[in-house]
Amino acid sequence: xxxxxxxxxxxxxxxxxxxxxxxxxxxxxxxxxxxxxxxxxxxxxxxxxxxxxxxxxxxxxxxxxxxxxxxxxxxxxxxxxxxxxxxxxxxxxxxxxxxxxxxxxxxxxxxxxxxxxxxxxxxxxxxxxxxxxxxxxxxxxxxxxxxxxxxxxxxxxxxxxxxxxxxxxxxxxxxxxxxxxxxxxxxxxxxxxxxxxxxxxxxxxxxxxxxxxxxxxxxxxxxxxxxxxxxxxxxxxxxxxxxxxxxxxxxxxxxxxxxxxxxxxxxxxxxxxxxxxxxxxxxxxxxxxxxxxxxxxxxxxxxxxxxxxxxxxxxxxxxxxxxxxxxxxxxxxxxxxxxxxxxxxxxxxxxxxxxxxx
Numbered sequence: 003x004x005x006x007x008x009x010x011x012x013x014x015x016x017x018x019x020x021x022x023x024x025x026x027x028x029x030x031x032x033x034x035x036x037x038x039x040x041x042x043x044x045x046x047x048x049x050x051x052x053x054x055x056x057x058x059x060x061x062x063x064x065x066x067x068x069x070x071x072x073x074x075x076x077x078x079x080x081x082x083x084x085x086x087x088x089x090x091x092x093x094x095x096x097x098x099x100x101x102x103x104x105x106x107x108x109x110x111x112x113x114x115x116x117x118x119x120x121x122x123x124x125x126x127x128x129x130x131x132x133x134x135x136x137x138x139x140x141x142x143x144x145x146x147x148x149x150x151x152x153x154x155x156x157x158x159x160x161x162x163x164x165x166x167x168x169x170x171x172x173x174x175x176x177x178x179x180x181x182x183x184x185x186x187x188x189x190x191x192x193x194x195x196x197x198x199x200x201x202x203x204x205x206x207x208x209x210x211x212x213x214x215x216x217x218x219x220x221x222x223x224x225x226x227x228x229x230x231x232x233x234x235x236x237x238x239x240x241x242x243x244x245x246x247x248x249x250x251x252x253x254x255x256x257x258x259x260x261x262x263x264x265x266x267x268x269x270x271x272x273x274x275x276x277x278x279x280x281x282x283x284x285x286x287x288x289x290x291x292x293x294x295x296x297x298x299x300x301x302x303x304x305x306x307x308x309x310x311x312x313x314x315x316x317x318x319x320x321x322x323x324x325x326x327x328x329x330x331x332x333x334x335x336x337x338x339x340x341x342x343x344x345x346x347x348x349x350x351x352x353x354x355x356x357x358x359x360x
Contacts, residue, residue: 021167086356232253
């Protein structure tokens with residue numbers, strides 16, 4: 003963390019920070035500090051830990067006109083002994099830079115990315131919640147700040163990390179899924195695999211329709227045939243078929259989820275068969291009807307795992323059975339949360355210790 007310049011007001015701001023509501027929710031509260039760094043003339047300037055504040059932007063900043071921006075979502079947990087650990091942050095750093103390359107943006111050196119995440123966590127230690135499933139959610143992001151209306155890649159950027167003490171995103175309720183047969187989120191050769199706001203903006207119109215018809219999440223199919231399951235608007239998809247775990251194989255239209263990879267790794271450690279393959283929605287719905295697909299769930303950083311209650315497709319509802327103990331999906335969810343919170347031994351390299359600040 004020696005690479006990070008610390009503003010003198012940072013310790014006082016954190017010490018005075020109070021969360022009045024005992025229900026943290028997700029993204030309701032923000033640490034009073036943030037990381038910032040500017041990129042210009044082909045290099046990054048000093049990384050600074052400073053008071054949380056609005057970002058000054060020229061009205062012609064390219065991020066506002068051409069959406070040149072990327073972001074990440076990751077979590078830091080407080081163990082029972084008070085130590086902080088980040089969950090697989092190296093994977094976030096690598097995905098961040100993969101997104102940067104796709105969006106014609108500069109990469110952030112991986113160790114500097116990790117040091118910056120560690121710094122905001124270390125100085126926010128007193129406000130990291132410690133109950134099972136609670137975390138300090140980190141949102142690193144980068145925006146194009148160069149002013150100009152010409153359509154070309156920017157040469158000036160700002161990297162920022164904000165942090166949010168958060169409770170569990172998963173409410174405990176199973177999710178009703180609407181199968182989107184008409185609109186698409188992204189297409190092959192596009193930017194579907196990059197974690198950039200445009201991918202999420204493309205899903206919002208269908209998400210509004212999804213909510214209007216009484217469902218909770220939109221399922222996206224492939225752009226070419228409208229046949230194969232890709233992902234939800236912000237989460238990856240899994241199904242339990244004949245006791246085995248099935249998930250769509252990664253393509254350049256599907257986000258390479260870190261929770262997705264962790265679930266696959268964990269399932270294999272637990273002795274489950276895992277199949278990464280093209281997964282046709284009609285096949286899954288047919289198997290639900292036949293009782294061979296007994297569970298389905300979504301996964302992502304915020305929710306971890308959220309089970310699917312039903313699918314709505316072409317006006318027909320396909321209900322999944324109610325499993326008293328939550329089934330395989332809830333067992334995987336609990337095991338992953340226990341690992342993240344330090345209540346169960348973690349596979350090597352999954353937890354990144356946060357050193358105390360000086």
